[in-house]
Amino acid sequence: MRVKWWHIALGICLVVAFISPLASGSPDGLEKVAEDHEFIGFAEEAPFQLIADYLFPGIENEALATILAGIIGTLVIFGVVYGLARLLRLGKRATE
Amino acid sequence: MHIPDGFLNIATVATTYAVSAGGVGFGLRQAREKLAEKHVPLMGIMAAFIFAAQMLNFPIVGGTSGHLIGAALAAILLGPWAAVLIMACVLIAQCLIFQDGGLLALGANVFNMGLIASFAGYYLYRLTTRLMRDDRRGKLFGSFIAAWGSVFLASIACAIELWVSGISPIKMALPAMAGWHALIGIGEGLITVGVLRLVLATRRDLVELQRI
Numbered sequence: 046m047r048v049k050w051w052h053i054a055l056g057i058c059l060v061v062a063f064i065s066p067l068a069s070g071s072p073d074g075l076e077k078v079a080e081d082h083e084f085i086g087f088a089e090e091a092p093f094q095l096i097a098d099y100l101f102p103g104i105e106n107e108a109l110a111t112i113l114a115g116i117i118g119t120l121v122i123f124g125v126v127y128g129l130a131r132l133l134r135l136g137k138r139a140t141e
Numbered sequence: 142m143h144i145p146d147g148f149l150n151i152a153t154v155a156t157t158y159a160v161s162a163g164g165v166g167f168g169l170r171q172a173r174e175k176l177a178e179k180h181v182p183l184m185g186i187m188a189a190f191i192f193a194a195q196m197l198n199f200p201i202v203g204g205t206s207g208h209l210i211g212a213a214l215a216a217i218l219l220g221p222w223a224a225v226l227i228m229a230c231v232l233i234a235q236c237l238i239f240q241d242g243g244l245l246a247l248g249a250n251v252f253n254m255g256l257i258a259s260f261a262g263y264y265l266y267r268l269t270t271r272l273m274r275d276d277r278r279g280k281l282f283g284s285f286i287a288a289w290g291s292v293f294l295a296s297i298a299c300a301i302e303l304w305v306s307g308i309s310p311i312k313m314a315l316p317a318m319a320g321w322h323a324l325i326g327i328g329e330g331l332i333t334v335g336v337l338r339l340v341l342a343t344r345r346d347l348v349e350l351q352r353i
Contacts, residue, residue, distance in 0.1 A: 049182070050182075050343075050344055050347075051182035051183070051185070051186050054182075054186045054190070055185075055186060055189060057190070058186065058189040058190045058192075058193045059193070061190070061193040061194055061196075061197065062192075062193040062196065064197070065193070065196040065197055067197070068196060068197045068198040068199075068206075068208075069198040069199060069200040069206035070198070070206075071198070071200055071204050071205055071206040072204070072205060072206065073142065073198060073205070073206050073207055073208065073325075074142060074205060074207055074296065074318065074321035074322050074325050075142045075143070075144065075296075075299065075318070077203075077204075077205040077321060078309075078314065078317040078318055078321065079148075081317065082309050082313055082314070082317065084148070084303075084308050084309055087147040087148055087308060088145040088146070088147045088148065089145065089146040089147035089243065091146070091240040091243070091244065092244070094240055095237070095238050095239070095240070096238055096239050096240075097239065097240040098239070098240070098241075099196055099239055099241070111196075114239065115193060115196050118192050118193075118196075118234065118235075118238065118239065119189045119192055119193045120189075121234060121238070122188045122189050122191075122192040122230065122231060122234055123185045123186065123188060123189035124185070125188070125230055125234065126184050126185045126187075126188035126189075126226075126227060126230050127181065127182065127184065127185030129184070129226070129230065130172070130176060130180060130181040130184040130185065131181055133169065133172050133173045133176050134176050134178070134181060136173045
């Protein structure tokens with residue numbers, strides 16, 4: 046199989062996911078505003094949890110849990126959107 | 142800028158869900174008409190990159206962090222409706238799999254970071270490249286303006302939603318959200334310029350695709 050540009054690009058995305066444990070743990074803009082103006086307490090927990098907070102459950106090493114969550118997410122998102130675009134292409138051909 | 146559940150009232154939840162669902166529906170029809178073979182892998186890559194990059198919060202001043210939204214980058218390369226679809230997929234996955242952004246707030250998150258950020262980014266880029274020149278410098282400058290403006294306007298939309306939900310008065314929510322995101326937008330701009338430079342250097346043809 047010939048290496049296409051997007052194989053390399055997907056590799057770059059996975060590298061970005063791999064370094065995600067380096068992310069700043071500080072609150073983001075909205076969280077900061079919610080803390081400063083004291084409405085962060087209104088935030089509700091999700092009714093169910095899969096890979097909550099980008100930590101793969103059951104792994105003690107936080108960096109590893111983050112990397113695993115990141116790589117799974119990156120691959121799932123790629124598959125879903127690539128698949129959606131493929132389906133839309135098929136839909137176009139079917140109506141032509 | 143992912144809004145959790147509990148911040149928005151029912152009217153805001155219902156309105157933003159309706160507008161976002163309509164936007165995504167229209168985007169799907171636009172994409173079905175205009176999608177070419179070359180768009181297909183780029184759609185997937187753009188979504189994967191945005192997801193991965195959104196995990197990488199970068200520190201800004203005052204013990205606060207920010208992360209890429211990515212809608213401007215997607216809109217510059219693929220067009221605003223394709224960007225809306227990509228952002229909606231990323232936000233839905235973040236909400237369902239990673240519990241980032243509330244289920245009820247999903248409509249508002251797609252509205253802010255999907256519709257507002259994509260269209261702001263797309264038209265700011267078009268405006269800047271038209272005012273300057275559509276050469277390399279104009280493209281890179283335009284992408285910075287587009288990225289910064291997309292974050293800034295999305296944060297204003299978010300502040301308005303908090304205000305109409307009665308959770309924070311507008312004179313507090315608006316300057317606070319806009320102020321922090323004016324800074325976070327600089328990071329968005331730098332990342333967007335960096336990625337566009339890489340694409341221009343390696344696959345210039347991907348910058349010349351028909352926009353959806």
